[in-house]
Amino acid sequence: MTSERTSMTQADPTDLSLEQREIADLAFALGAKYADRRFDDHDASLDQWRDLSAAGLTGLSLPEEHGGAGGMLDLCIASERIAAGGFPAAKLVIATAIAGTVIARHGSEAQRARWLPGIAAGTTRFCFAFTEPEAGSNANRLRTRVTGAPGAMRLSGQKTYISALESSEAMIVVAADPERGGLTLVVLPLPCEGVSHHPVRMSAPSFEQQWHVFYDDVAVPEDGVLGERGGGGRVLFDGLNPERLIVAGQAVGVGRWCLARAAEYASQRVVFDVPIGAHQAVQHPLAEALIALEGAWLLVARGARLHDAGRPAGLESNMAKIAACDAGLDAADRALQCFGGSGYTEDTMMLQRFTYMRLLRTVPVARELALNHVATAGLGLPRSY
Numbered sequence: 001m002t003s004e005r006t007s008m009t010q011a012d013p014t015d016l017s018l019e020q021r022e023i024a025d026l027a028f029a030l031g032a033k034y035a036d037r038r039f040d041d042h043d044a045s046l047d048q049w050r051d052l053s054a055a056g057l058t059g060l061s062l063p064e065e066h067g068g069a070g071g072m073l074d075l076c077i078a079s080e081r082i083a084a085g086g087f088p089a090a091k092l093v094i095a096t097a098i099a100g101t102v103i104a105r106h107g108s109e110a111q112r113a114r115w116l117p118g119i120a121a122g123t124t125r126f127c128f129a130f131t132e133p134e135a136g137s138n139a140n141r142l143r144t145r146v147t148g149a150p151g152a153m154r155l156s157g158q159k160t161y162i163s164a165l166e167s168s169e170a171m172i173v174v175a176a177d178p179e180r181g182g183l184t185l186v187v188l189p190l191p192c193e194g195v196s197h198h199p200v201r202m203s204a205p206s207f208e209q210q211w212h213v214f215y216d217d218v219a220v221p222e223d224g225v226l227g228e229r230g231g232g233g234r235v236l237f238d239g240l241n242p243e244r245l246i247v248a249g250q251a252v253g254v255g256r257w258c259l260a261r262a263a264e265y266a267s268q269r270v271v272f273d274v275p276i277g278a279h280q281a282v283q284h285p286l287a288e289a290l291i292a293l294e295g296a297w298l299l300v301a302r303g304a305r306l307h308d309a310g311r312p313a314g315l316e317s318n319m320a321k322i323a324a325c326d327a328g329l330d331a332a333d334r335a336l337q338c339f340g341g342s343g344y345t346e347d348t349m350m351l352q353r354f355t356y357m358r359l360l361r362t363v364p365v366a367r368e369l370a371l372n373h374v375a376t377a378g379l380g381l382p383r384s385y
Contacts, residue, residue, distance in 0.1 A: 015301075019070075020073070020074060023057070023060070023077055023078055023081075024077050024081045025081075026055055027077070027078040027079075027080075027081035028081040028084060028085040029085065030048060030052060030055065030082055030089075031081065031082035031083060031084060031085020031086050031087050031088070031253070032085035032086050033048070033085075034047070034048050034086065035085060035087055035257075036086075037087060038205065039205035039206070039207055039352055039356050040207070042167075042208065042209065045089075045090065045091070046167065048089060049091055049122060049125075050122070052082075052092070053121060053122025053123070054122075056069065057082075057089075057092075058095070058096055058119070058120060058121065059122075060075040060096065061074060061075040061100065062096065062100045062116060062119065062120045063104055063112075063116065066112060066113070066120055067116065068104075068120045071304070071307075072097075072101075072245060072307040073304035073308055075092065075097060075246060076249040076301065076304045078092070079092055079093075079250050079253065080249035080252050080256075082253065083249070083251075083252070083253025083254045083256075084254075084260075085253075086257050088207070088253065088254060090163070090207035091164065091167075091207075091208070093243055093246045093250070093364075094126055094163060094164060094243075095119055095122075095124075095126045095168075096119060097239075097242035098128050098172070098239040098240070098242060098243050099115070099126035099170075099172055099239070101239050102236075102239040103115050103116055103119070103187075103226065105238050106185075106234075110223060111187070111223060114223075115170065115187070118169070124170060125164070125167055125168045125170075126168055126169070127162055127163060127164050127165045127170075127171050127172075127190075128162070128172050129159040129173045129213055130159070131159060131161050131162075132144060132157070132158060133158060133160050137369065139236065142174065142175065143158070144156070144159060144173065144174075144175045144176065145157055145177070145178060146186060146220060146229075147177075148220075150225075151222050153186075153219075154217050154219060154220065155175060155186060155188075155194075155215045155217075155219075156216065156217055157214075157215050158212070159173070159212070159213040159215075160212050160213070161200060161211075162212075162213050163206075163209075163210055163211075164209065165197055165209070165211045165213065166208075166209050166211075168190055169190055170187055170189050170190055171187070171188045171192075171195075171213075172185055172186070172226065172239075173187075173188060173215070174232065174236055180229050180231075181230060182230035182233060183230070183231075183235075183236060184229050184230055185225070185236060186220050187221070187226060188218065188220070188224065189221070192218060193219070194215060194217055194218035194219070195213065195216075196214045196216065197211045197214065198211065198212050199211055199212075204356065204358070204359045205352050205355060205359075237314060240365070241303070241307060241313050241317040242307065242317075243364055243365075244318055244321040244364075245303050245304055245313075245317050247324075247325070247360060247364060248300045248317075248320040248321045248324035249297075249300050249324070251296075251325045251327070251328035251329075252293050252296050252300065252324045252327065252328060254328050254331075254332065254353055254357055254360075255289065255324075255327055255331030255332060256293060256331070257353070258331050258332045258334075258336075258350065258354075259286055259290055259331050259334075261348070262334070262339065265338060265339060265342075266286070266338055285334045285337070285338075286334055286335070286338065289327070289331040289334045289335075290331075292327035293324075293328070296320065296327040297324070299316065299320040299323050299324070300320045300324060302316050303316035303319075303320045314373065314377060315373070315378050318370040318371075318373045318377075319378075321365065321370055322374070325357070325361040329354070329357040329358055329360075329361050331357075332350070332353050335353075335354075372384055
């Protein structure tokens, strides 16, 4: 790969505006700045977040009147380029893509004025509490409940695998609302009385600490409900589609980083008098991985453009997440094989990238659940859940 190809968004640059190309170059530099740090180096993640905030990238896709700029495609470009630089920005998924989108689309005027400027500036960070021990991400089986009359609502239950609670100023909680027969999304400032937590012990590298979270009859703030009470299904999916797209962009970026390192290594590593990159056994697997990444990126861009146009993007977002995480994992696997034994050392960090890509194939949203949506929405097959 030439330096030109690895320093800009791999999609045809003529499809991008000058401003988007500038976003791409800036984002790539802020990923490359931390490329020698481990993915589970939480100090590096926080330092990078401050850099992203100072550069204005934390406000991408948010309304201009609240300090934001651009659309979802711009945020996807930034997410992909940061990851391609070498150190993805996981917080863009939760704070900007999920919380920012949900509040911008469904928050009251007062909620937008309270939360969006801080999200755009990177000073108000959110975590997102959805998954549960017995339900996973099946919204129909959530046991966390909100009850009570407006102004006196209470929240009780448990969540698990909640990212970055320790570095967040607020939390969005998805809860069942038996009195209204649906889901209700609430915002809690952190710390919050009645909310306790303890860490999940992870083996895979994670940019942010994972937490078990418990709600013991928590008082919901008077202005804490996002959207209509009991109508949280639509609110939820307006946040989950951006999540799929930004994770997909990140997966493509990590895959491209792996391929770029593998191509550089294969061009320099000489065995039996010629570089190993001259052999078809190395060239073809890496070339196939690049093709898959390019195709996945086009799905990401398609989903982002639909989102920006206000059109349904659930099918495209799920397809993009599946394709990008499959392609990113395959690229990491082939790059790891290219490095041979060196791929398992700390010097190359290849195994860490491979492990992280394997994690993204599972979370957020299991690949099988995303495929269920593609089958029903794309093919008209009966629902299995």
